Each structure stands twice: as structure tokens, then as C-alpha cells.
Amino acid sequence: MCGIVGYVGRRDATPVLIQGLKRLEYRGYDSFGIATVGSAIEVYKKAGRISAGEGGVVGLHGCTGIGHTRWATHGEPNDINAHPHTDCRGRIAVVHNGVIENYRELKRHLLERGHIFRSETDTEVIAHLIEEHYDGDLLAAVNATLPLLKGSYAVLAIAKDTQRIVAARDASPLVLGIGDAEVFAASDMTPLLEYTERVIFLEDGDVADITPEHLDFYHGGLKTERPVELINWCVEDTRKGGFPHYMLKEIYEQPQSFYETSRAGIDEAVRRMILEADEITLVACGTSYHTALVFKYLAESLCNIPVRVEMGSEFKYFIPPLHGLVIAVSQSGETADTIAALKMAKARNCPTLAITNMQGSTVTRVADKTLLMRAGPEIGVAATKSYTAQLAALMQIVNLRCEGAFDDVLSHAHLAIGEVLLLDLKEAVALCSKAEHVFFVGRGPFYPVSMEGALKMKEISYVHAEGYAAGELKHGPFALLTAETPVVAICTPGPTYDVMTSNIKEMKARKAPIIALGAAGDTELAEIVDIFIPLPNTHFLVQVLTASVVLQLLAYHTACTLQRDVDKPRNLAKSVTVE
Known part of the structure; x- marks a missing residue:
């Protein structure tokens, strides 16, 4: 959930690192820091946003360096806990994404051996362990350290007097960008786009020895090769393009990203996998979990195929019986809980399919097959275009099972x-921005759409919101309805229309103000609610999409009215790569 970046080559490393961290800031933004190899290991790190503290890096020199933007897991966000971390003598610096689960034990032994710790982080033990094994060979010292670590890591390490970075990964993403006598390293592709289109994705257990002249890979102590891949994103995709926020830009990109994903086609091997499945289990977290729930309603009602949806964070500890196709849904392709569940499914010999936006991500390498979304980079922490692109991919599956209907x-x-x-x-x-609590309700596939609307509202506006199946409100939540508690109801034509209008009237009887999303021209619905939002008169599959986009816009404009930091909501990060 943090972002790391590294550079070794012919340029001044500092501006490359700072620009890379700005591109990665959506992965974590409570502190940042960089270290370069100049006359010594030079370090600057600071709590807060990069834009507020980057002026302090002007004194750092050298053509080799590493950087980090943090989402705190161990120790509060402050200058001391910010990465990079160094050894006792300041000869070695490391940045790290992930969690070292046995760091307390390692730290205790290191303290007993006289090491001096400055931070509360788990990462600092890595620097001290490398120090114990370092005799001038950084690669050997890192290789001796890694077997001692339990947990997840993407690590970049540098040492005094060496123009080299040693990189290692296990269960946290790390990608290298290949330039002309220069190499870039980062948590994902976004910092690499303005320098190169050639990338190498490290596998779990890989160690890379990086200098401007050579790039060597090792796995299990043996030298290996990793293929160079070409990426089709461009740096313009990562800029705001005149919009005030990335989130609004990405909301407006949804017509294109949905169209491109839905028209991308499904290759023959994936088609066979989908058509041969007699039941489907989806594993996902957060917004991806909501798209999976929408798919469950659609697939069971339209395709007559049983579908189970499991939360990735629960799956590892409460493993359900697994049969048939298992689909992992993850925007980043690096969601730790989803990847763990996918590996369990493979261990039980289930065919596995990944739906993701990131080519080369971990989930694509673990799953048997991949259905790639075509959403392009998504920088805003709140998922928008990746949500509708996931729906595009899942609706493709429904359409395939329904023979192209x-x-x-x-x-x-x-x-x-x-x-x-x-x-x-x-x-x-105006109504939502004055409320302390907002309910979102719907039925059928609009129930998970309501859950997603509530998630968007709470994560970027900080207004407490809950999504419910409309019929469930009277089983308890009715107690919370007042004239100050708005309800956002999705009520479109279909088999539940009459019962939804009845539910709305019941809520109105409790004085709750109602915002209703319904089909344009529905005068009956417009008359019984306080605010009517007309959706285009289209097929109900499309109304799932249009209702979702309206709820994204509602959350966005509410957050703006409340002057929230829309792209970087407090306590959140884009890619959840730790449990």
C-alpha cells in the first residue's frame, strides 16, 4: 500500500525519484523520503505530502537512489518513521512495501547484538540485517537477509560507494523499467511511463542486481531470466487533463473505458473455461466485491448458473467448499487477500480466471487465464472507471453464457x-452535504450498486453511509430514519418496481427525504419523492451502469462541497497489498 521507486543510470536521481513518487502518491501519502548515493548515503524524509516537502531534497546528489511514499502500518506518520531507513553507520539504505511479520523477534535479537534503532517501523530491521551481512557485496548481503524475513516485501537497497540497487520481492509488486544505460524500479508502471515502454515484472522470490551496465536476476539462489514486455499506456493517461481532480477525470472516461473493455473480446481458451463452468465462485475485496455481487444477480437470473461471492479478506480463514470456476477480481492485480484466495483455489485444482486492469500483475501470473480490463491508469483512490470496466468484463461473461443475447x-x-x-x-x-448519515437502497443488482454508492460517499466525503437491500430497512434500520436522514433509492422499471415504490412510501412516512433514481418520464415516482434523478430509458443492464455513475458523481460533488481531498481521502490507499 506504499509506493517505492528507484533509479540507477546517467541522470541526477533526485528529480526522477521525486517525480516517480508523485505518480505513486495514490498508494500512500502520509510521509515520503529519498536516499541517494553521493559522497555518502544522503537521506531526506518528511511527514506529509510530497508537494509540501519536496523543497528539502535539493541538497541530495548522485545518479543512484531510492524513494518511498508511505501508508503507515507500523508507527505513526512522522519524519522518523518515514522511509528510507538506514543501518547503524549510515552505509546502507532501504525502502520497503509490505509487512515483516516477525520483525519484533528480529528487532529483539538485533538490539541484543548492539544495533541502534531510530524508528518504530518493521522495515528498519531489514537495513540492520543487511548491515550484519555486508562486507562490500550488497547482493550477497541482501540474499543472506531475505530468508530471515517472514511476511511480504518489495525491497530496494543501496549502499555507500556503489552505483547499484538490489531489488527483491515476495507478495508485493515490483516492476523494472528498462532505458538506455539506465534502469527504473517502482511499485507499478505509472512512474515509468515517461521514460520507457519496456518493463520487466519481478516474480515472487526474485532478486535483481541492477547497475547501469547490467541487470541480473536470481531466483532460489540461481541466476534466471525475466522477459521484457511492452506496455501500451502513455504518460498522458496519468495526468489530470484539465480536470480539477483525477476522480472526476476518471468518471468522465467511463464511456470510453466501458466501450473498450466490453468490445475487447474473449480469447478461445477463456471462452471454453467460462462455457464449461457448471458453477462460479468470485473472490474480491471492496469495490471489486460489489461488482462481483452485481454479477451474481445477473448470472443467476439470466444464465441460470449458481454463483458464490466471497470476500478475499475472509476467504483465507474461512475457506468455503470450492467447485467449478474461480474468478479473482482485482483492479490492481496486487490485492493481497484476493491473491491468497486465488492460490488456495489453485491448490484445490479449480480452474482460475483473473479480471484485472494491470497486465503483468501478480494475479495474472497466478491465475490460469486472464480477462484484461481496458480502463487505463486509475490514479484517484476511489475506484470509478475500474468499477464500470469490471462490470464490462463481467457482463461479457454473462453475454457469452447467454449466447450473445x-x-x-x-x-x-x-x-x-x-x-x-x-x-x-x-x-x-445540497441534501447529502448537510447530512450526518445517508442510506442507499435498491433491489436485485441495484442492491450491490447501492452498497457501492454508500462506499463512495463515505470514503471521499466522510459522510456516514450504508447500502441496504430496500426490504431490509424495516428489519432494524428504520429506527434511524428521521427528517435529517436522506435515503437514495434506485427504483427502475422491472419486477421489483411496485415493491420498491411501496418501500419508498414507508420511508417517506418516517419523514426521511428521498432522492430517487428512476427511468426518465416516470411521473408516478417523481411525485412521491423529494428529488427525482432521471436515468435514460434503457435495458436494465445499462441502468446498472448509469445508476452507478450517478452515485459516483453524487459522492464526488458532495465531497467537493465539503472541501474534502477527493483524490487522497484520509487513511486510504489505492492498492491494498497487505492483509
Whole structure:
């Protein structure tokens, strides 16, 4: 959940590192730091955002360096706990993404042997362990250290008087960018895009010895090779493009990302895997879990195939019976809980499919097959275009199982998404921005859409929100309804329309103000609610998409009204790479 970056080559490392950390800041932003190899190991680190503290790096020199932007796991966010961390004599510096589970034991033994610790972090033990094994050979010292570590790590290490970075990964992402007599390292591809399109993805257990002249890989102590891959993203994809926030830009990119994902096609091997499945289990976390729940409703009602949806964070500890196809859904492809569940499914000989936005990510290498989303880089912490791109991929599966019955619907869905981007939500935003609590309700696939709407509201506006199946409110939550508690209800034509309007009337009887999303021209619904938001009259599959986008916009504009930091909500990071 932190971001790491490294550089070795012919340029001044400091501006490369700072720019790379800015591109990675969505992975963590409570502190940052860099270390370079100049006349000595030179370190600057600071609590807070990079933009507020980058002026302090001007004194750092050298063409080799490492950097880190932090999402705190061990120790509060402050200058001391910020990475990089150094050994006792300041000869070695490391940055680390992941969690060292046995760090307390390691730290106790290191203290007994006279090591001096400065921070509360788990990462600092890595620097001291490397110090114990270092005799001038950084690669050998790192190799001697790694077997002592339990947990997850992506590590970059540098040492005084050496123009070299040693990189290692296990259960945390790390990718190298290959330039002309220079190599870049980062947690994901975004810092690499303006320098190179050639990348190498490290595998779990890999160690890389990096200098400007050579790049060697080792696995299990033996030298190995890793392929160079070409990436098709460009640096322009990672810029705001005139929008005030990445989140709004990415909301507006959804017509294109949905269209490209839904029209990308499914290769023959994946088609066979999907068509031969007699039941499907999906594993996901957060927003991806909500898209999986939408798929469950659609697949069971339209395709008559049993679907189970499991939370990745629960799966490892409460493993359900597994049969048939297992699909892992992860925007980043690095979600630790989802990857662990996927490995368990493979150990039980289930065919596995990954749905992700990141080519070369861990989940694509663990799963048997991959269905790649075409959303492009998503920088805002709150998932928007990756959510609808996941729905595009999952709706492709539904369409395949239904023998192409929804080809025309999916090919035109992006037009309806574009329409709702123009809706005026000022009244609804004014109501939500004054509330302490907001309920989101729906039925069928609109129930998980409501859960996702509530998640967006709480994570970026900090207004407490809950998503419910509409019929469940009277089983307890009705006690919370007041004239100050808005309810956002999704009520579109279909088999639950009449019962939804009844639910809305029951909520109105408790004086709750109602914001309703319904089909344009539905005068009956408009008359019984306080604020009516018209969705295009389209197929219900498309209304799942348009309702979702409206709820994203509602959360976004509410957060802006409350002057929240939309792209970097407090305590959150984009890619959850630790349990």
C-alpha cells in the first residue's frame, strides 16, 4: 500500500525519484523520503505530502537512489518513521512495501547484538540485517537477509560507494523499467511511463542486481531470466487533463473505458473455461466485491448458473467448499487477500480466471487465464472507471453464457453512460452535504450498486453511509430514519418496481427525504419523492451502469462541497497489498 521507486543510470536521481513518487502518491501519502548515493548515503524524509516537502531534497546528489511514499502500518506518520531507513553507520539504505511479520523477534535479537534503532517501523530491521551481512557485496548481503524475513516485501537497497540497487520481492509488486544505460524500479508502471515502454515484472522470490551496465536476476539462489514486455499506456493517461481532480477525470472516461473493455473480446481458451463452468465462485475485496455481487444477480437470473461471492479478506480463514470456476477480481492485480484466495483455489485444482486492469500483475501470473480490463491508469483512490470496466468484463461473461443475447445492449451502453454525466445533481448534493448519515437502497443488482454508492460517499466525503437491500430497512434500520436522514433509492422499471415504490412510501412516512433514481418520464415516482434523478430509458443492464455513475458523481460533488481531498481521502490507499 506504499509506493517505492528507484533509479540507477546517467541522470541526477533526485528529480526522477521525486517525480516517480508523485505518480505513486495514490498508494500512500502520509510521509515520503529519498536516499541517494553521493559522497555518502544522503537521506531526506518528511511527514506529509510530497508537494509540501519536496523543497528539502535539493541538497541530495548522485545518479543512484531510492524513494518511498508511505501508508503507515507500523508507527505513526512522522519524519522518523518515514522511509528510507538506514543501518547503524549510515552505509546502507532501504525502502520497503509490505509487512515483516516477525520483525519484533528480529528487532529483539538485533538490539541484543548492539544495533541502534531510530524508528518504530518493521522495515528498519531489514537495513540492520543487511548491515550484519555486508562486507562490500550488497547482493550477497541482501540474499543472506531475505530468508530471515517472514511476511511480504518489495525491497530496494543501496549502499555507500556503489552505483547499484538490489531489488527483491515476495507478495508485493515490483516492476523494472528498462532505458538506455539506465534502469527504473517502482511499485507499478505509472512512474515509468515517461521514460520507457519496456518493463520487466519481478516474480515472487526474485532478486535483481541492477547497475547501469547490467541487470541480473536470481531466483532460489540461481541466476534466471525475466522477459521484457511492452506496455501500451502513455504518460498522458496519468495526468489530470484539465480536470480539477483525477476522480472526476476518471468518471468522465467511463464511456470510453466501458466501450473498450466490453468490445475487447474473449480469447478461445477463456471462452471454453467460462462455457464449461457448471458453477462460479468470485473472490474480491471492496469495490471489486460489489461488482462481483452485481454479477451474481445477473448470472443467476439470466444464465441460470449458481454463483458464490466471497470476500478475499475472509476467504483465507474461512475457506468455503470450492467447485467449478474461480474468478479473482482485482483492479490492481496486487490485492493481497484476493491473491491468497486465488492460490488456495489453485491448490484445490479449480480452474482460475483473473479480471484485472494491470497486465503483468501478480494475479495474472497466478491465475490460469486472464480477462484484461481496458480502463487505463486509475490514479484517484476511489475506484470509478475500474468499477464500470469490471462490470464490462463481467457482463461479457454473462453475454457469452447467454449466447450473445446482449451484444447490442452492451455495444451501445457507453452512450447512456455519457448521457448521465450531464445530469444536474445540485439539489441532491445540497441534501447529502448537510447530512450526518445517508442510506442507499435498491433491489436485485441495484442492491450491490447501492452498497457501492454508500462506499463512495463515505470514503471521499466522510459522510456516514450504508447500502441496504430496500426490504431490509424495516428489519432494524428504520429506527434511524428521521427528517435529517436522506435515503437514495434506485427504483427502475422491472419486477421489483411496485415493491420498491411501496418501500419508498414507508420511508417517506418516517419523514426521511428521498432522492430517487428512476427511468426518465416516470411521473408516478417523481411525485412521491423529494428529488427525482432521471436515468435514460434503457435495458436494465445499462441502468446498472448509469445508476452507478450517478452515485459516483453524487459522492464526488458532495465531497467537493465539503472541501474534502477527493483524490487522497484520509487513511486510504489505492492498492491494498497487505492483509
